[in-house]
Amino acid sequence: MSASRLEAPEKKARWNLWLGVGTLVFCVLCFTVWFPNDIRGGIIERTISGRIAPGDSFFPVILAGLMMPLGLLLTLGHFRRGPDNAGEPTGEITGANIFFLVQFLLLTFVGLFFMSNTGPALVWAWNGLGLGVISSYRAVSTTFPINVAGFFLGGMVITCGFVFMTRHRLRWRDVLICLLTVLFLILVFNGLLEDVSLPPNRNL
Amino acid sequence: MELAFQYIGLGIHSVFFDADGQFWLMPVLMVLTGIISGIFFGAIPGLSGPFALALALPVLTSVFGYSNEALLPVLGCLVGLMKGATVGGAVPAILFNTPGTPDAFLTTADGYPMAQKGQARKAIQTSHFASVMGDSFSDIVLFVAAPVFAVAVERVLDLPEKSALIILSLCFMAAVVGNAPLKGLLGGLLGMLLSLVGTTLSGNGVRLTLGLDGLGSGVPLTSAVLGVLVLSEVLISVEDMSRARKARESLPQTPEMGPPLTWAERLRMMPAILRSASIGTVIGALPGIGTTTAATLSYDTAKRLSKKPDEFGKGTPEGVVATEAANSAVSGANLIPVMSLGIPGNFAAVFLILAVETIGDFSFGPSVFKFTEIKEIDGYGMIMNKDLVMAFGLFTLMVMGNIFNWTFGGFVMRFLVHMARIPKDIVMPLILLVSLTAAYVQDGGYRGLGTALVFAVIGYLIRRLQVSTLPFVIGFLLAPALEQLIRGAFTASGGDALFLLKSPIAVIMLGLSGFLIVRMVLQGRQKAASQS
């Protein structure tokens, strides 16, 4: 116990170094790759009226320029005082944190996958079973209930999935609460409000 | 003077009558809705006021749209949520020793022992009384100070001074928020850089979009703020809960409620309430210093000045009064810099600014309180300072909010005993879905949703490194205005390279900013030294 306590601040303090170096790398990338390729205007330009004015790069360059000394300070602060107690107090990001982030994003994307594809899948099945001819999901994307099928399924996946993550189990009561929430969102955004569309109906 | 009364009259009128002159109760109803949901929201551990505001804003704009008429109902609900959440946060703090909102943390110090002593009802009523009094006090200061301040400031602030002022506020915020000012400042700069993605003022076409057409109109604001504030918090809670191996500990029994608070006791609290509310108001008027600081400062002062300092921490109503009156007094005073300068000082203020800037064609800033002559033009309507009418409308809504807080608030709090039992492990996933849906619906589909997710990850990393997200959010919000001001000041000066240093006021503000930065660097070193 005591050993790990001694170790913790040293590990954490390293984050000032990572952040400092990360900032410097980011700034260098900004100046060499991002800004030159992604901003048309210069730092100081001559406008059409023949006058000098700050261009579109002016502000980004100043900001990245200000970030550099801060990154440098964080980095130097680490080395000056040795690894034990360098720089500002800091938290840390562990491998477990990253693993969690990946889990989180995966589960969210699975939910979004269901949101986007359930509707088109239903249309495909409908046509395949010979129940009728629908030209595309887009054609029925304002027709209830097929327009909310994707949101319903995806929403259930996201809510139930995360409840399972936090509770390590899923009771029928939890599923019911998720169901009611999803239905409530459908009622509000699809039923009561005009000119708004639930996912995926705005991106077809 | 007559003109001022005319504007106040129009402001009050705008709350109760819509654009066509029809009587409507919508804004007032939204205040009530906000207050009640805010109290409930505050009472659920883990959900705070800014959280409620972040979720409510996109939903409200879906409901009311972006017309000028939509602003007052939306603001009403936001104001209500802000006021309600502060009140509600105290209940679980008192009953179960778990603060509903971060600023109610110190309420546990004396509220919980009071409840253990069989004075739960008295503690809750004390906190409600102190909270509403503090809030009302701070609102009155706001009503007087914001116009006076704005008028004074408008006279001396031109484009260069306005630019310098924004720089100074950002430095100040980074310096006072959290214990890692250098990283806070770094976050602020990153926020500013990200806000420059998209549209440019020069007409040279979009910039920094990474080739994505969807970023052409810039990073969607509401989704980004929703991601940094709400989703990152959801992420952290979900992770912590999924880590926790053991099952949730069952909540302790609701303690004995005990006798109610008498009017005589309320009267005796007044001096303490006024003192704490003054502390909260002063703290609140400074950008970046939040409710928690106000509560701590007020609690320490009360303890120092008390005749019985030993009783603090053991269940004295004085302790509850000190924290609740102070933390509630922050919310009104926080709007002084918001309304008079357009600079938000805390998260709650961020959402009021977002609402005002995105809905209709209103804006906050020194010109809000310009008393333009009111002229009625036949067949066209009124020529006046619309923003000023909106400001007085907002004040009216705040007064309504306080009245509701007085009357319904106490009533609602009785039901809150059950709210603290709502399990966080179910609420968080539901909030995740609501946030993602709101971002999708309100901010351009998957573009908004994706933004919310990216900013959630950014916010998560910032929080895990124990850096405050406030400078990031404020930098993100203010940078476009700053760029426009600097461009404007530069061009209007005829291309003078030293345009920012031509005005003594701007020089003083920039000097102060420089001083703050140097201090932050030195502080960082000291902290490092004290760590060893």
Add this chain to the structure above:
Amino acid sequence: MKKVLAAAAMLALSTGSAFAADWKPDGPIRLWIGYGAGGGTDVQARMLAKELEQTRGWILVPENKSGEDGAVMSAQLKNEAPDGQTLGFAITTTYNFAPMNSDNISPEDFTYITTTAGSQMAVLARTSSGWKSLDDVKAAAEAGETLVWANWGTQVEAGAEVIARKLGITVNHLRTAGGKGALNAVVAEDANLSWGGGVQRPLVEAGELTILSSAESTHLVQAPDTPTLKEQGIDLDLGYKYIIVAPKGMSDEVRDTIAEAVAEILNNPESETRKFIEKQYPPAPVIETGDALRKTIIDGYAANVEMMKALVE
């Protein structure tokens, strides 16, 4: 090459226009608005969408995609199918000027369906400045007053510079966000001169601002006696029109059906959209459609390229 292809496509499809009334959208129509929510363009587009739903039974889903004078929306619109189910709502400047500053769009990338309303482009000053005409501005500048001109975009800034050079004076340019920003700047005394495309109406009506000159090819409704820039020897027409567009390659049948549906609403004196236009962009809706509209845009683009070239030289 592009032009030849477009012409060939037009020729091939022109026979189909007899069946104009037959086209019906297969599902909802997305209407992309090139400006932000709550502004004048947005209000007009949403009103029109609602009335199209009422008169034709189509379903329209309006969505704001703001930025770069409509160019951001147009860059996305360009990649959609020209099937009449994704339409854009912007102003003519989006197509006859903005493409100059964009790698992504050119005026040839779009099918121009119809215009709906026209601007009331004016040169404005505060009434309290006492100026009544451009000559007064010139006199003030020669008397040593510093002039700041508020512009919301590159095109109008170029226009302001053209005027200043013609008058032989120097002005400083202040870039503002949107037309409203330009007016606010002049009212708040951050600038002495400004452009106004129509939003200035109540301020002029109230005597707050004075129209110094019309920047349209015609006199303005609010100042029928004030001359146009052209009448004062400045070859400049900065007037713009609100326009509905689609990706290029749309069949004439679809194009004309949509244009007819819009015209039906704009010509109906009872329609909300028409009433809005009459008030905001007087005197009445401006409807220009089909190949004539296309020619106007392409010619306008060429003229603007010339103007910018002349400025740089």
